[in-house]
Amino acid sequence: MYTDDIVVPRMLYGAVLGSDYAHARILSYDTTAAEALPGVKVVLTGAKLDGKLYGKCIEDEPILATGKVRYVGEPVAAVAAVDRATAKQALQLIEIQYEELPAVFDAEEALAADAPPIHEDRMRYGGRVPPLDNPNLASSTGFQEGDVEAAWAQCDVIVEDTYETPAQQHMYLEPCSTLAVYDRAADQLTLWTATQGVFIVQYAIAKWLGLPMSKVRVIAPYIGGAFGGKGGLTNQPIAAALAVAAAAPVKLTYSREDDMTMMKSRHPSRIYMRTGAKQDGTLVAREARIYLNTGAYADEGPFVNAIAAGFSRGPYRIPNFKTEAWCVYTNRLKAGGMRGFGVPQANYASELQLDAIANKLGLDPIELRMKNALVTGDKFLGGQNVDHGTVIGCLEAVRQASNWETRRAKRAVQPGKRRGIGVASAAHVCAMNGAGATIKLNEDGTLTVNTGAVDVGQGSDTALSQLAAGVLGVSLDQIKYAAPDTDFSPYNHQTGGSRTTYTVGVAVERASEHARDQIFEHAGEMLECSVDDLELRPGGLVGVKGVPAKQLPFTAIAKRALFNVGGPIMGTANWVYEAEKFDPKRTLTAGFAPNAVGVFYFAALVVEVDVDEATGKVEIVEAWSAHDVGRAINPGAVAGQIQGGLVQGFGLALIEELLWDEGRLVNPSMMDYKVPGAMDVPYEIHAIILEDPEKTGPFGARGVGEIPVNLAAPAICNAIEDAIGAKLTTIPATGERVLRAML
Amino acid sequence: MIESVTIDLRINGEVHSLEVETKRTLLEVLRQDLLLTGTKRGCNQGVCGACSILVDGNSIRSCLSLAVAMQGRDIVTIEGLSNGALLDRVQRAFLDAGAIQCGFCMPGMIISAKGLLNRNPRPSREEIRNALGNNICRCSGYVKVIDAVHRAATT
Numbered sequence: 001m002y003t004d005d006i007v008v009p010r011m012l013y014g015a016v017l018g019s020d021y022a023h024a025r026i027l028s029y030d031t032t033a034a035e036a037l038p039g040v041k042v043v044l045t046g047a048k049l050d051g052k053l054y055g056k057c058i059e060d061e062p063i064l065a066t067g068k069v070r071y072v073g074e075p076v077a078a079v080a081a082v083d084r085a086t087a088k089q090a091l092q093l094i095e096i097q098y099e100e101l102p103a104v105f106d107a108e109e110a111l112a113a114d115a116p117p118i119h120e121d122r123m124r125y126g127g128r129v130p131p132l133d134n135p136n137l138a139s140s141t142g143f144q145e146g147d148v149e150a151a152w153a154q155c156d157v158i159v160e161d162t163y164e165t166p167a168q169q170h171m172y173l174e175p176c177s178t179l180a181v182y183d184r185a186a187d188q189l190t191l192w193t194a195t196q197g198v199f200i201v202q203y204a205i206a207k208w209l210g211l212p213m214s215k216v217r218v219i220a221p222y223i224g225g226a227f228g229g230k231g232g233l234t235n236q237p238i239a240a241a242l243a244v245a246a247a248a249p250v251k252l253t254y255s256r257e258d259d260m261t262m263m264k265s266r267h268p269s270r271i272y273m274r275t276g277a278k279q280d281g282t283l284v285a286r287e288a289r290i291y292l293n294t295g296a297y298a299d300e301g302p303f304v305n306a307i308a309a310g311f312s313r314g315p316y317r318i319p320n321f322k323t324e325a326w327c328v329y330t331n332r333l334k335a336g337g338m339r340g341f342g343v344p345q346a347n348y349a350s351e352l353q354l355d356a357i358a359n360k361l362g363l364d365p366i367e368l369r370m371k372n373a374l375v376t377g378d379k380f381l382g383g384q385n386v387d388h389g390t391v392i393g394c395l396e397a398v399r400q401a402s403n404w405e406t407r408r409a410k411r412a413v414q415p416g417k418r419r420g421i422g423v424a425s426a427a428h429v430c431a432m433n434g435a436g437a438t439i440k441l442n443e444d445g446t447l448t449v450n451t452g453a454v455d456v457g458q459g460s461d462t463a464l465s466q467l468a469a470g471v472l473g474v475s476l477d478q479i480k481y482a483a484p485d486t487d488f489s490p491y492n493h494q495t496g497g498s499r500t501t502y503t504v505g506v507a508v509e510r511a512s513e514h515a516r517d518q519i520f521e522h523a524g525e526m527l528e529c530s531v532d533d534l535e536l537r538p539g540g541l542v543g544v545k546g547v548p549a550k551q552l553p554f555t556a557i558a559k560r561a562l563f564n565v566g567g568p569i570m571g572t573a574n575w576v577y578e579a580e581k582f583d584p585k586r587t588l589t590a591g592f593a594p595n596a597v598g599v600f601y602f603a604a605l606v607v608e609v610d611v612d613e614a615t616g617k618v619e620i621v622e623a624w625s626a627h628d629v630g631r632a633i634n635p636g637a638v639a640g641q642i643q644g645g646l647v648q649g650f651g652l653a654l655i656e657e658l659l660w661d662e663g664r665l666v667n668p669s670m671m672d673y674k675v676p677g678a679m680d681v682p683y684e685i686h687a688i689i690l691e692d693p694e695k696t697g698p699f700g701a702r703g704v705g706e707i708p709v710n711l712a713a714p715a716i717c718n719a720i721e722d723a724i725g726a727k728l729t730t731i732p733a734t735g736e737r738v739l740r741a742m743l
Numbered sequence: 744m745i746e747s748v749t750i751d752l753r754i755n756g757e758v759h760s761l762e763v764e765t766k767r768t769l770l771e772v773l774r775q776d777l778l779l780t781g782t783k784r785g786c787n788q789g790v791c792g793a794c795s796i797l798v799d800g801n802s803i804r805s806c807l808s809l810a811v812a813m814q815g816r817d818i819v820t821i822e823g824l825s826n827g828a829l830l831d832r833v834q835r836a837f838l839d840a841g842a843i844q845c846g847f848c849m850p851g852m853i854i855s856a857k858g859l860l861n862r863n864p865r866p867s868r869e870e871i872r873n874a875l876g877n878n879i880c881r882c883s884g885y886v887k888v889i890d891a892v893h894r895a896a897t898t
Contacts, residue, residue: 001780002783002847004780005774170881173791173793173847173881174783174845222845222846222847223845224848225844256788456845457844457846457882458844636887639887640882642884643883643887644882644884645884646884647883647884669790670785670791671786671788675879677878678872678873678875678878678880678889679876683868683885683889
């Protein structure tokens with residue numbers, strides 16, 4: 001059951017009116033005709049709400065535009081009516097007078113002294129990211145190690161270029177949806193919603209609507225994909241405000257067009273990067289300037305910006321390094337977290353520079369990467385320890401699996417096509433923030449795991465259940481996974497940051513051990529032996545070591561605990577990942593909003609492409625990708641994450657791009673914004689799983705979900721360069737761009 | 744202009760007599776009137792394939808089909824594929840192949856696979872890839888989906 005599938009009595013349907021202007025002052029509203037339409041129950045505008053602002057990093061965003069609009073499509077009014085058609089009809093009857101303001105769409109232009117200010121009140125906004133000297137600058141992050149200015153003189157070769165990446169849309173198949181039910185008598189608001197994190201929604205809705213958190217209950221049914229797009233808030237505040245105003249249940253499900261014009265995208269970026277190396281390929285220095293266009297609201301932009309800066313050195317040792325990244329407001333759709341979280345942009349520039357150096361020096365691209373790759377004992381940018389030196393292992397695995405040398409030397413060439421092969425490696429990070437788990441022994445001997453962690457399709461419900469089953473020696477069908485529900489689940493930060501299996505997994509492992517200890521205490525008393533003499537036996541049994549006949553099923557223990565002594569058996573645990581802080585003696589750091597990161601993980605990709613000489617169209621022939629996941633709890637799901645993530649990255653590399661005419665999005669539909677279908681990608685996408693156990697992870701597991709996207713665009717563009725001899729420094733590498741590059 | 748008519752829709756072997764507005768799509772009638780919510784709305788433009796259903800054994804887009812045009816046709820939705828608790832072999836194969844991630848595209852994907860197997864019981868992987876080319880999945884990368892259909896065809 002997904003959110004839009006749920007129907008409740010007296011349910012109204014919501015609809016939202018988007019702004020027609022990219023930047024305009026709102027002069028007046030006239031909602032009388034809409035309110036008079038039969039079937040319309042509530043019409044809301046920013047003027048009717050109290051103007052509270054919310055944002056995860058910067059408190060800059062109203063529920064509905066207040067005072068002015070900042071992008072085309074920004075929600076300005078919302079209606080609740082007896083059916084969808086009436087609600088949509090009512091939107092057409094709302095009259096809003098605007099005074100248009102000058103708008104700015106480019107990140108660098110928005111930083112100019114004469115650019116129109118998008119958030120005049122930026123200096124007064126709350127939130128965790130302090131204001132800077134320019135109202136259009138949401139945040140900035142810088143890192144510096146060594147002496148980059150002096151280091152250029154030591155370089156035998158220097159490469160320099162400018163890279164641009166597009167606004168990729170998440171395009172989860174399920175558009176955003178919320179069912180908000182308000183019980184006026186109890187002053188209780190309950191939301192069923194497609195979200196990556198029920199507790200973030202609970203906190204934000206309570207804050208935005210001025211309700212105590214305990215009066216807001218958030219439940220996540222099945223989620224039809226998310227990829228970062230359902231992190232933080234989606235349309236929950238509008239649905240909640242409508243439900244409270246109507247004192248009735250309101251379902252607000254976006255159409256695809258609404259979703260694409262009102263939600264968010266990956267940050268478009270422009271990156272200026274320069275890298276220098278010795279004749280033997282040793283990397284010496286790098287300097288990068290990164291501009292992320294965060295659109296009208298900051299959303300997670302300051303975090304994305306920080307991660308982009310923090311990963312702009314790639315998984316390499318470059319002793320002299322300087323990067324500065326700016327997260328900039330413009331009059332575009334807001335950008336937020338999307339799978340990869342800033343790293344796909346930075347890594348694209350970084351990995352193209354690696355190939356540029358390899359080409360200049362006549363070195364093998366894989367050799368060059370291996371020579372400079374971080375290994376165990378090295379420090380990541382910022383000074384955190386790299387505990388696993390598996391970049392080289394991943395590169396070696398893809399080199400062997402792809403038969404790299406042979407393919408590079410000898411190409412099967414079709415008439416009219418040019419074939420090329422390319423490589424990329426990448427780092428990413430998992431962990432972050434707190435997680436909890438409870439595991440309850442039920443009367444029938446089964447166990448219910450509850451973590452509050454949302455499975456958005458990556459398979460965490462199964463993986464977390466497997467972890468509990470593994471600790472308790474039961475089969476998977478003896479484990480139930482409870483739907484995330486703020487009334488019953490322990491606190492969990494949202495799904496994202498490749499963190500669920502790793503971070504929540506640790507909590508599940510420990511809660512399962514806690515439940516096992518309680519089971520043993522009962523069993524010891526029942527079997528009249530010390531708990532040290534007990535062992536778990538497969539299928540939910542506790543037995544006395546060395547005495548096969550002496551054993552008890554979990555059901556007997558549950559019945560004793562529930563009906564006789566002790567009370568319910570409930571294993572509980574929480575775990576907060578304590579990230580290493582940056583080392584100030586090693587690295588100059590400024591404005592890194594998340595303060596610290598987590599556990600690093602690495603991967604590599606080799607991809608072979610054919611470029612059509614007549615059309616420039618790039619076809620992916622075959623791909624090999626190796627990932628050190630620590631331990632694959634569910635190898636099938638891990639392969640699915642790798643293949644699915646790569647295909648999202650292939651879309652970013654070749655076809656996906658939101659396009660604007662000034663402020664207006666011109667392709668807000670699946671007809672005009674294409675994502676890869678089965679015919680656009682090869683069947684031969686080989687997921688290679690390496691397992692170097694993570695000592696802090698559950699059963700040795702690390703994250704995997706995001707890194708495939710970091711790899712795809714640079715590997716493909718390196719393969720295109722191998723095929724046609726020209727660099728694609730702007731993605732997506734559409735037929736038109738590739739053809740221009742060939743000319 | 745006639746605004747609504749009464750039609751008999753044969754869905755999953757059961758005949759429903761319904762008064763429907765002529766402008767309404769079969770997808771709307773399935774989801775809203777009959778609460779057959781297994782059929783999903785992803786784009787409402789015939790692009791994503793999440794709303795695929797079988798009509799006389801062929802996979803079509805219910806978001807592009809007017810309900811009134813379906814009188815007398817044999818409609819099967821994802822709810823009609825399983826026989827009570829027993830899953831259809833295509834559904835079983837998708838589970839066994841680990842092809843299901845978020846699940847939202849899956850009803851349409853499975854229906855399209857069913858349509859393919861109805862006309863070509865032993866498709867090659869290339870034929871499967873081609874037949875599912877208009878069913879978008881944002882999670883899987885299609886490898887396991889193709890494996891699942893191949894498994895359904897060969898077991």
